[in-house]
Amino acid sequence: MEQNQKAMNPSSPAAAPSTPSKAPRKPKLQTINGETLMGMEFEPLQFTAEKILPHGLFLLAGSPKIGKSWLALDLCRAVSTGGELWDFTASTGDVLYFALVSEDVSGPVDVLLLCA
Secondary structure: HHHHHHHHHHOOOOOOOOOOOOOOOOOOOOOOOHHHHHHHOOOOOEEOOOOOOOOOOOOOOOOOOOOOOHHHHHHHHHHHHHHHEEOEEEOOHHHOOEEEEOOOOOEEEEEEEEEE
């Protein structure tokens, strides 16, 4: 009889349906104001080519046949030999160059990936 009463009483823990546990929420985007940003100290930039190309990821884009591939190859040469790109000193490093060309409906697309 006691068992029947628990089944009929929805407030009893035995009768309550099990609720799925909620996944932990991702933290919200944290923002800072300009004053805080100006007060922060950062390490100085490191350059692949002095004053013109800081370390990071860049997209080399432009009209067809204007010399993007030649510029990328010249940059690779400068970095691999520790030489200069135009009149700017390049830091010495390892270079990995991929020249990928794809034909699509709009015309040829050159994709260049440089790792220094």
